[in-house]
Amino acid sequence: MAILVTGGAGYIGSHTVAELLQQGETVVVLDSLQKGHRQAVAGCTFYQGNILDEELLHKIFTGHGIEAVVHFAAESQVGESVQIPLHYYQNNVVGTYTLVKSMIGHDVKKIVFSSTAATYGEPKQIPIPESSDTNPTSPYGETKLAIEKMLRWCDQAYGLKSVCLRYFNAAGAHPDGHIGEDHTPESHLIPIILQVALGQREAIQIFGDDYPTADGTCIRDYIHVMDLANAHFLAIEYLRQNESSSICNLGNGKGFSVKEVIEKARMITGHPIPAVVSPRRAGDPAVLVASSKQAQNELGWKPQYGQLETILAHAWNWHRNHPRGYDDK
Numbered sequence: 001m002a003i004l005v006t007g008g009a010g011y012i013g014s015h016t017v018a019e020l021l022q023q024g025e026t027v028v029v030l031d032s033l034q035k036g037h038r039q040a041v042a043g044c045t046f047y048q049g050n051i052l053d054e055e056l057l058h059k060i061f062t063g064h065g066i067e068a069v070v071h072f073a074a075e076s077q078v079g080e081s082v083q084i085p086l087h088y089y090q091n092n093v094v095g096t097y098t099l100v101k102s103m104i105g106h107d108v109k110k111i112v113f114s115s116t117a118a119t120y121g122e123p124k125q126i127p128i129p130e131s132s133d134t135n136p137t138s139p140y141g142e143t144k145l146a147i148e149k150m151l152r153w154c155d156q157a158y159g160l161k162s163v164c165l166r167y168f169n170a171a172g173a174h175p176d177g178h179i180g181e182d183h184t185p186e187s188h189l190i191p192i193i194l195q196v197a198l199g200q201r202e203a204i205q206i207f208g209d210d211y212p213t214a215d216g217t218c219i220r221d222y223i224h225v226m227d228l229a230n231a232h233f234l235a236i237e238y239l240r241q242n243e244s245s246s247i248c249n250l251g252n253g254k255g256f257s258v259k260e261v262i263e264k265a266r267m268i269t270g271h272p273i274p275a276v277v278s279p280r281r282a283g284d285p286a287v288l289v290a291s292s293k294q295a296q297n298e299l300g301w302k303p304q305y306g307q308l309e310t311i312l313a314h315a316w317n318w319h320r321n322h323p324r325g326y327d328d329k
């Protein structure tokens with residue numbers, strides 16, 4: 001039996017494919033390559049195509065013994081989603097609807113879904129447990145929450161079992177340096193800081209220093225991409241062993257401000273990394289820190305690379321050796 005990974009050529013998807021292969025799983029990847037990189041995937045069957053393509057899904061589900069789906073394929077930029085919400089509903093919600101309909105039609109009843117801390121909106125409680133209110137502040141978060149709810153109803157109606165993993169801030173790269181983060185355009189804090197260290201940008205812009213935090217900048221919970229990858233393997237194991245669905249946060253439970261991340265990156269890269277304060281970015285909550293007790297208790301998940309220094313060092317190793325990302329290959 002094989003695991004279908006949608007979006008497997010993307011950042012988190014490619015690291016998860018590497019982890020699944022390492023665990024001895026057989027993997028089939030479906031990725032449109034709108035954002036992903038063919039070079040990021042090796043050692044498995046690869047289909048270039050869209051999750052909205054029903055015929056292609058039928059071909060994959062009938063051509064391979066697919067046991068479970070790990071579903072990353074999505075658009076995922078908070079700011080962009082505010083500008084083009086319908087595209088987000090089409091790609092994320094209609095895309096997942098098409099995928100899930102095909103799964104049920106082919107009797108595939110296990111799915112691990114990439115959800116996000118953006119489902120919470122402005123949290124009332126830190127660290128955030130899964131039982132917190134969900135009031136997304138962006139269309140992106142809304143689409144992910146709509147999918148979570150769709151999956152819950154599909155469990156009730158069709159017995160489709162799901163694990164929805166609400167990632168906090170994915171960062172870092174594979175420790176052996178062969179894959180890493182390569183988004184165009186890049187919007188995430190850590191790769192942008194490292195682009196400054198590489199001389200590709202003049203300075204890092206700090207989006208707001210008037211938040212109600214100790215140094216005025218936003219606090220996030222950065223989680224190593226390989227710890228996320230391992231959680232997907234554990235989620236599949238959970239679905240193999242349990243006849244139930246679950247929703248789990250994935251974070252380290254420790255928050256770092258934008259200024260603290262920049263300071264640690266200065267230490268690791270040895271570069272002064274100039275910073276300039278800019279206006280706030282729309283839709284950014286002040287503090288997002290996870291309680292990941294549920295993932296630890298239900299999935300047996302234990303992050304291996306919990307130190308921000310390690311996350312930054314692995315990211316720096318990737319960016320230094322691939323200053324133009326996969327185009328360097």
Ligand SMILES: NC(=O)c1ccc[n+]([C@@H]2O[C@H](COP(=O)([O-])OP(=O)(O)OC[C@H]3O[C@@H](n4cnc5c(N)ncnc54)[C@H](O)[C@@H]3O)[C@@H](O)[C@H]2O)c1
Binds near residue numbers: 034116169
């Ligand atoms: N990066 C983060 O910090 C973060 C945090 C929370 C949740 N997530 C979620 O995790 C998932 C992966 O994020 P990422 O950072 O690796 O993003 P990414 O853009 O690197 O990867 C997404 C992949 O999906 C593919 N894709 C997009 N739409 C598709 C479609 N319709 N059909 C087939 N392939 C399609 C893209 O080509 C890309 O390779 C996303 O669902 C995202 O919403 C990411």
Ligand SMILES: O=c1ccn([C@@H]2O[C@H](COP(=O)(O)OP(=O)(O)O[C@H]3O[C@H](CO)[C@H](O)[C@H](O)[C@H]3O)[C@@H](O)[C@H]2O)c(=O)[nH]1
Binds near residue numbers: 118208
């Ligand atoms: O150039 C930059 C880029 C980011 N930031 C700040 O750095 C923090 C982290 O920003 P990222 O863009 O790296 O990450 P986000 O927290 O905005 O978003 C990430 O986490 C979210 C959940 O919290 C979503 O899941 C989303 O997909 C994922 O990218 C934010 O306070 C942001 O304002 C800057 O100051 N300057």
